[in-house]
Amino acid sequence: MSNAQPPQASFWNDTGRSGIAAWIFSTDHKRIGLLYLYSTFGFFLTGVLLGLLLRIELIAPGRTIVGPQTYNALFTVHGVVMIFLFILPSFPGAFGNLVMPIQVGARDVAFPRLNLLSWWLYIIGAVIVLVSLFTGGGAPDTGWTFYVPFSARTGTNVSLAVFGVFIIGFSAILTGLNFITTIHRLRAPGMTWDRLPLFTWSLYATAWVQVLATPILAITLVLVMAERLLGTGLFDPARGGDPLMYQHLFWIYSHPAVYIMILPAMGVISDIIPVFSRKPIFGYKMIAFSSLAIAAAGSLVWGHHMFTSGMSDTAVLVFSFLTFIVAIPSAIKVFNWVSTLYRGSISLEAPMLFALSFILLFSIGGLSGLILGAAATDVHVHDTHFVVGHFHYVMFGGSGFAFFAAMHYWLPKFYGRRYAEKPALLAWALMFTGFNLLYFTMQVLGMKGMPRRYYDYLPEFASLNLLATVGSWILAAGLVIMLVNLFRGLRGGVPFEGNPWGGATLEWSVATPPPTENFEEEPLVTHGPYDFEGMGKP
Amino acid sequence: MNEHHIISYRKLTGIWLVLLLLTALTVAITRVELGGYKVLAALTIACAKAGLVIAFFMHMKYEGRLLRWLLFLALLTLAIFIGLTFFDVLYR
Numbered sequence: 058m059s060n061a062q063p064p065q066a067s068f069w070n071d072t073g074r075s076g077i078a079a080w081i082f083s084t085d086h087k088r089i090g091l092l093y094l095y096s097t098f099g100f101f102l103t104g105v106l107l108g109l110l111l112r113i114e115l116i117a118p119g120r121t122i123v124g125p126q127t128y129n130a131l132f133t134v135h136g137v138v139m140i141f142l143f144i145l146p147s148f149p150g151a152f153g154n155l156v157m158p159i160q161v162g163a164r165d166v167a168f169p170r171l172n173l174l175s176w177w178l179y180i181i182g183a184v185i186v187l188v189s190l191f192t193g194g195g196a197p198d199t200g201w202t203f204y205v206p207f208s209a210r211t212g213t214n215v216s217l218a219v220f221g222v223f224i225i226g227f228s229a230i231l232t233g234l235n236f237i238t239t240i241h242r243l244r245a246p247g248m249t250w251d252r253l254p255l256f257t258w259s260l261y262a263t264a265w266v267q268v269l270a271t272p273i274l275a276i277t278l279v280l281v282m283a284e285r286l287l288g289t290g291l292f293d294p295a296r297g298g299d300p301l302m303y304q305h306l307f308w309i310y311s312h313p314a315v316y317i318m319i320l321p322a323m324g325v326i327s328d329i330i331p332v333f334s335r336k337p338i339f340g341y342k343m344i345a346f347s348s349l350a351i352a353a354a355g356s357l358v359w360g361h362h363m364f365t366s367g368m369s370d371t372a373v374l375v376f377s378f379l380t381f382i383v384a385i386p387s388a389i390k391v392f393n394w395v396s397t398l399y400r401g402s403i404s405l406e407a408p409m410l411f412a413l414s415f416i417l418l419f420s421i422g423g424l425s426g427l428i429l430g431a432a433a434t435d436v437h438v439h440d441t442h443f444v445v446g447h448f449h450y451v452m453f454g455g456s457g458f459a460f461f462a463a464m465h466y467w468l469p470k471f472y473g474r475r476y477a478e479k480p481a482l483l484a485w486a487l488m489f490t491g492f493n494l495l496y497f498t499m500q501v502l503g504m505k506g507m508p509r510r511y512y513d514y515l516p517e518f519a520s521l522n523l524l525a526t527v528g529s530w531i532l533a534a535g536l537v538i539m540l541v542n543l544f545r546g547l548r549g550g551v552p553f554e555g556n557p558w559g560g561a562t563l564e565w566s567v568a569t570p571p572p573t574e575n576f577e578e579e580p581l582v583t584h585g586p587y588d589f590e591g592m593g594k595p
Numbered sequence: 596m597n598e599h600h601i602i603s604y605r606k607l608t609g610i611w612l613v614l615l616l617l618t619a620l621t622v623a624i625t626r627v628e629l630g631g632y633k634v635l636a637a638l639t640i641a642c643a644k645a646g647l648v649i650a651f652f653m654h655m656k657y658e659g660r661l662l663r664w665l666l667f668l669a670l671l672t673l674a675i676f677i678g679l680t681f682f683d684v685l686y687r
Binding site: 269273299301302305309356357359360363367368369370371372375376 | 669672675676679680682683684685686687
């Protein structure tokens with residue numbers, strides 16, 4: 058540190074151990090948060106590379122760089138890595154750990170050792186998934202959903218891959234338990250439920266989904282393993298089983314899992330927008346409530362993945378109706394963010410630009426979700442590139458952009474140095490342009506009838522596919538600029554001190570970087586999280 | 596919190612007998628033709644039995660409100676998941 062030392066040593070130089078042991082055996086929530094950040098982001102970059110390869114294969118009809126079997130493995134591993142190794146653990150693991158305990162005014166999470174165990178379980182699971190790609194029959198080729206009967210019959214290494222995901226599931230359950238307990242028991246005096254920052258609220262809702270839904274995934278994956286290794290016949294109609302039962306079980310978890318991915322992202326946006334609008338959040342209680350409503354209602358809609366699978370018409374009706382209900386709390390959030398912006402004093406810095414593009418991209422993703430949620434239209438676009446475009450709008454344009462927003466918003470606080478603003482804006486502009494070029498084109502392709510999960514397509518789709526692939530390169534270029542800028546800035550940028558954006562949540566009241574146990578003395582909370590009175594920028 | 600509630604042998608035996616009765620009912624009901632509802636009937640009886648075991652043998656009836664609510668929440672979640680799945684299986 059070039060400037061005056063903070064009154065207490067920061068968590069960076071306060072170590073009991075040396076070298077890598079100071080990190081991988083640390084129970085400090087901030088160190089664990091950074092461990093998660095680097096490990097999950099490493100997998101994100103792996104997933105990006107696989108995605109770029111997929112796009113290169115699709116740049117022209119016919120075989121370009123890989124054949125059908127490799128293509129199947131590529132999109133499966135892309136999905137498994139992005140979903141199970143990046144988005145699901147990254148928000149609670151990285152930013153939940155870094156920020157949430159400070160936001161509630163605690164010294165650490167409720168169970169710091171359990172927290173470390175969660176990270177270890179995640180790493181062990183991730184290593185098993187990676188090993189599965191290169192051993193046995195090779196990388197799984199089932200798609201990330203592991204649908205039976207194919208997943209029970211394929212010769213690729215599905216058993217080991219699902220075992221890795223099974224272990225990662227335990228990591229998620231333990232993190233969820235830890236966060237629920239922390240938010241219930243470790244709030245500082247004065248930190249009432251209606252003063253809880255909305256990021257923490259969203260993590261709270263997420264944690265319940267993690268605890269209640271993840272065990273179902275674990276059981277389902279065990280059943281797939283049993284099917285493969287013991288030949289139980291649970292999903293085999295010839296022996297009295299039901300292949301649709303697998304899809305039910307899988308989506309009972311995996312649809313709520315979508316909300317594990319998007320809810321904390323919405324929390325990040327709810328924290329960033331008021332700070333950069335210099336205005337209290339509009340409709341605090343409704344945003345907090347809508348997080349819980351999304352978590353609850355989102356757990357009841359899994360059947361909309363199965364409209365064309367041969368499910369009964371009654372069930373299609375019920376699930377279609379329930380799906381539309383989820384749109385209500387989601388829309389509440391979007392309208393409240395926009396109302397917060399109204400007549401605010403908006404400053405368009407990097408975190409805010411990512412947050413604003415989140416609103417647009419998530420809205421496009423959400424509305425295209427309604428096209429899929431309505432059974433009549435879903436029949437036409439099911440299993441086309443429209444679906445791929447839709448969930449990338451929600452998961453990448455939503456969660457991904459919110460993750461980048463959180464990186465630009467919170468990482469300077471934890472590193473004590475900041476990135477350069479102009480390259481950050483350039484990176485944002487490139488990513489936003491490339492993103493829309495890539496995924497909007499995909500949605501158009503889907504509407505025109507191009508199916509997903511094929512390495513080849515009819516010549517009439519060629520020009521749009523070329524456009525999408527070019528979009529993926531622009532997106533990747535923006536990503537590289539963003540990473541280089543963040544890396545250089547957080548290493549050797551200008552010092553980041555105090556509270557330059559005037560945030561009113563507790564993490565902005567502690568020293569930069571925060572001390573090991575966050576607070577010198579237990580804070581007394583006297584104002585709400587978006588009460589900017591007296592916290593203004595000079 | 597640490598006080599142990601003692602349930603009399605008479606009561607425990609009574610509940611055991613009810614459980615046996617319900618088991619007999621489960622067997623008996625298989626002889627009635629209920630079509631798709633046979634699963635519903637069997638599950639209802641099984642739930643009643645599980646409820647008795649949880650309430651008395653596992654002492655949940657004498658636990659604090661928070662614990663009861665937490666258990667109720669978990670069971671309700673499970674019931675909803677199974678229930679919604681049955682919309683498919685029952686009407687397919």
